[in-house]
Amino acid sequence: MAQGTKPMLVGAGRRDEAHVSGRPWRARGDGLLAAVAVAFTLAQLLLVRPSMGLGWDEVVYVSQVAGDAPAAFFSAPRARGVPLLVWPIASWSSSTTLLRVYLAVLSGLALYLSLRAWRHLFPARVLAGAGAFFVTLWMTLFYGPQAMPNLWVAFGALLCVGCFLRARADRLDEWALRGVLAGAVLMAWMRPTDAVWVTLPLLVLAAVARHRRLGAALAAGLVAGGVQWVIEAYVSYGGLRERLNEASRIQGDLGWNLAVDDQLRSLVGIILCRPCDVATPHPAVFAWWFVLPLLAAYALAVAVRAGRTTRTLVPLACATTAAFPYLFLIGYAAPRFLLPAYALLAIPVADALWNLVTAPNGRWRPAVATVVGLALAGHLAVQYVVLDRTVERTSASRLAWARSAAELHTLGVRPPCLLTGHEAVPVAYYAGCGSAAMRGHNVNTTRAELLRTARRLPVGALTAPGRKPPRHARDWELHRLDGLDVRIAPAPVAGDSA
Template identity: 65%
Template sequence: MAKTLNVPLVAMERGGPTTAPRVPRRVGSQIWPAVVAGVFTLTQLALVRPGMGLGWDEAVYVSQVSGHAPAAFFSAPRSRGISLLVAPVASWSSSTSLLRVYLAVLSGLGLFLALRVWRGLFPVRVVALAGALFATLWVTVFYGPEVMPNYWVAIGALAGVGCFLRAQADHRDRAALWGMGASAALMAWMRPIDAVWVSLPLLASLVCVRRWRRARSLAALLAGLGAGAVGWIGEAYVSFGGLGARLADASRIQGGLGWNIAVLDQLRSLRGQTLCRPCTSSVPAPELIAWWFALPLLAALGLVVAVRARRTAGTLLPLACATTAGIPYLFMIGYAAPRFLLPFYALLAIPVADALVHLVAASRQAWRPVVVTLVALAAAGHLAVQYAILEDVVDRSTAAREDWARTAAELHRLGVRPPCVLTGYEALPIAFYAGCSSAQTQGHNASTTRADLLRTARRTPTATLATAEDGPPGYARGWPAHRFGDLRIHVGPAAAAGIRG
């Protein structure tokens, strides 16, 4: 491994010169990351079904830029970065298939660019393997073509840490500075709070490590974070009563951020639950979660390899950023969603890949075939588990979204057509499918009052959705009720008059 070390990082850690020699442009250094990214894109298109409808959160984000339905209520924790990312397609087309293909291609390109940053910092086989490890997780494949921000935070984190290391290795590398700023902006554009957590070790090293104190690196990082978060901060003052009020609202919606060990919640969600809230199910079978326990062990081995090779910075920094990225979702929140840890997985992929390559390369010649066989069998088992979970997640998600589409069609049959308003159980995603506005009088998405809703129902087609167990709110109990599957659709006066007429 010593002969493949990156010279600039070794020199930087020894306190020596930081002028980096030119890295030879070898074809392989570009081809293998490109192959990984291309296979990742094709896997998304093959396994996540471009025709799969939009999920709950996706409907919120797409509705902000779509002409298909009015904009849904936008709660405090959300940021508009992902809405703007899909605007080139969603603003003029209602085709979910086209949107999925667009995001699959874009996510593959993003992965390639993020991996390319690490060229020269690690051998190409390590970089390509890291990309493959991250790109074959079921959660990565599922959320690559989804209108969700977490994958893009992960890409920004992976690229940003790599650009930071390149900028520290060569202070004349302006492309690295621009890349660091752009990566920080991408993260903050998508999820500002996550961007801060990921960036904490970078900021700390720029302030506390004497040989890393470079004003231009600090300025690039802060400028990127500020540029990405400025819209979210401005919206906080326009719509939420200030930055402090928006942060407080975001914390309340997420159950109150504070010391709360959610490690078991994340484990429970690994069986394929896209949202585990409340998270009361049993821990999945060992074969489904073994990889999760292997990650920290392999990452620790990667750090040992780096220390012995005297190139600690290249491994320690992504490990530190992965740790801070995972802290809020492992120890500060009362529920779990696998997508929250995508930045954690992306950053761990580099040291884990380095450890796996070392295990094979450092084994004795006589034992190498055995080691290679064991690693290959473990990888095959890992892939089988990941894609079995992915298939189940896609099937369940597709079924739920088809139910929403059928409910929307039934609403149209009952006279609830645009312009219209829906409220009640799962009203937000169903409203998007029906082309209606959604409104709630209570809960995290509260956007109107009971009196305003009753006034609206007299002049605009309105319906309240309820389950048989819960029943409708008091104001809708006198409205005509229609059973549709497990739902009860209570049609307001305006829509009911339309039906009778």
């Protein structure tokens, strides 16, 4: 091979045209990835309503930097990455629509950059197919414009793993090394524990192969992204071990818990399956879930045969470790938990599909292509139906919170004010009030403190219809809201600050 000539990448016995034909093909490949990213952004804006109100977890994250409501209680498992992500908008605007549009555009850009990190590893058509598969999953579209961390962990995972493989193949690729660092920082900012699980195979590989710079970049990224979380553990939770123990308690005491069936049930559009006692959905909803490992195994077999095992095996390994705690160590399920695993699986799966529908000489296999095309069309239709129903149901519940907040204002519960009880966190944010809890995962007050606050501010205790109120609120004035009961403390005495 002549000096200065790049080696050709081989995929299932075929050469990658992006590396054979020069700049025009590379530009066309980048344009293909950009088209997928733009389509992702537009699909979010069209299918996931930008006007959809903030969810419970979103309220917690956004309220940390918003100026129109007190910050909600920030529990031990959470990290400050999402508040940092939404700060450019939420710090000065209360518009949910503006925030959604901002996040949709930003997630489209993140998709493009994270896929482009793999351009020297797989053909553009494979990467575009991987992107298209990942972003047409209902949970990817649903969380694209939302202030939640899991999709951003997925983007960080794609960036980190792709750049790791590039830096491993070319030790002079400084940009790839920076990509490893950036991807690790992004993951650790969003969810430090997830970042560790995703990068575990990379850390092992770097140590075994003695790639000191790669190992150092990974470690530095994890430390830089997670240092704030660790410092906060000592400042607010009594130490790192105490914060991890508290996080485990909030998540149902992490340990051996088979949650595979819970995750399967949640695929019908249940955004939080806790407890996950719903019926198993129709097989059409979860069939793709069982096809994924088969395609991953086929992709690995193709890679071994083509002599490019590492670049397929590594993302599969990272996807496995990313999914492991949410399948086997936690007692409940949420589809968003597995987004990093789906993102990493998407590339080998897309590679497998391309190798199924094309022969070694690059010609189409019409029969196989037809079957695969019909299967993908059916899969896409199911994903759209689940997404549409999930958006409809979620929008309705969040609109109910907004109506409850408006009714509270008419009852005299206006900022500054405080709400406690059932769904107090989201309703309080919509009303501009603070929220407090005396029990559960968000304990941040006591009965005595609450009663003292009621002498100075409007205080309401929320309960589900028909449920008994807390003892201290039984004599408070009862009002019926939209799906909630509220008991409002007697009006504060003017000038009473005791």
